[in-house]
Amino acid sequence: MRALATIGVLAALALGASSGARGMTSIASISHKSSKTHAARTMTQRATSRLLASRAFRTRGARPAGRARAKRLLSPLELGIVARMNAMRGARGLRPLRVSRGLTVAAGYHTRQMGQLGYFEHESANGAPFWRRLERFYPAGRRYWSVGENLFFESPETTASSAVHEWMMSPGHRENVLGGEFREIGVAAVHYDSAPGTFRSGPVTIVTADFGVRR
Numbered sequence: 001m002r003a004l005a006t007i008g009v010l011a012a013l014a015l016g017a018s019s020g021a022r023g024m025t026s027i028a029s030i031s032h033k034s035s036k037t038h039a040a041r042t043m044t045q046r047a048t049s050r051l052l053a054s055r056a057f058r059t060r061g062a063r064p065a066g067r068a069r070a071k072r073l074l075s076p077l078e079l080g081i082v083a084r085m086n087a088m089r090g091a092r093g094l095r096p097l098r099v100s101r102g103l104t105v106a107a108g109y110h111t112r113q114m115g116q117l118g119y120f121e122h123e124s125a126n127g128a129p130f131w132r133r134l135e136r137f138y139p140a141g142r143r144y145w146s147v148g149e150n151l152f153f154e155s156p157e158t159t160a161s162s163a164v165h166e167w168m169m170s171p172g173h174r175e176n177v178l179g180g181e182f183r184e185i186g187v188a189a190v191h192y193d194s195a196p197g198t199f200r201s202g203p204v205t206i207v208t209a210d211f212g213v214r215r
Contacts, residue, residue, distance in 0.1 A: 080160030103186025118197020
């Protein structure tokens with residue numbers, strides 16, 4: 001069982017969704033601006049054991065915040081995901097993403113929440129949009145702030161190559177991975193021997209990747 005999700009939210013931007021995974025696949029992506037208005041949402045489903053999701057948000061004129069390095073916080077799987085995404089970016093002449101402590105904490109919070117409560121969405125369990133969560137852990141900069149999110153799950157386990165491959169096969173997720181404006185990333189991959197709800201009480205590895213830039 002595999003799925004992808006991407007929501008497009010920008011004043012006049014609508015990110016399409018497509019399916020390219022084996023088994024059950026769901027795709028949706030979100031992009032957000034300071035107006036915080038949603039433009040489009042799409043979803044497709046098939047039938048495998050992986051799930052992905054992607055979103056982005058942009059705003060201007062917010063408060064300043066500092067940066068922090070967090071590579072030491074990442075597991076080998078998480079580091080592998082970052083390395084593979086940066087390899088994809090490097091092959092296209094894009095600068096590598098730096099690991100952000102704030103985005104890493106935000107990704108971990110969401111991955112654990114989904115695994116414990118048994119759902120797979122960009123929204124938090126209380127219905128708050130994904131960028132609200134990122135804003136909490138990754139405050140905006142002085143002039144510009146933009147964030148994106150990709151989600152993925154695979155049962156029973158996953159690898160860095162599997163997650164990144166599926167993201168690259170989906171236009172919305174690929175746009176976040178190769179987003180030229182993004183400068184930082186946080187990744188959280190958590191394995192559950194038994195996760196409820198969407199995951200049918202089975203073993204699963206859930207991945208959240210949060211992208212960001214602030215200046």
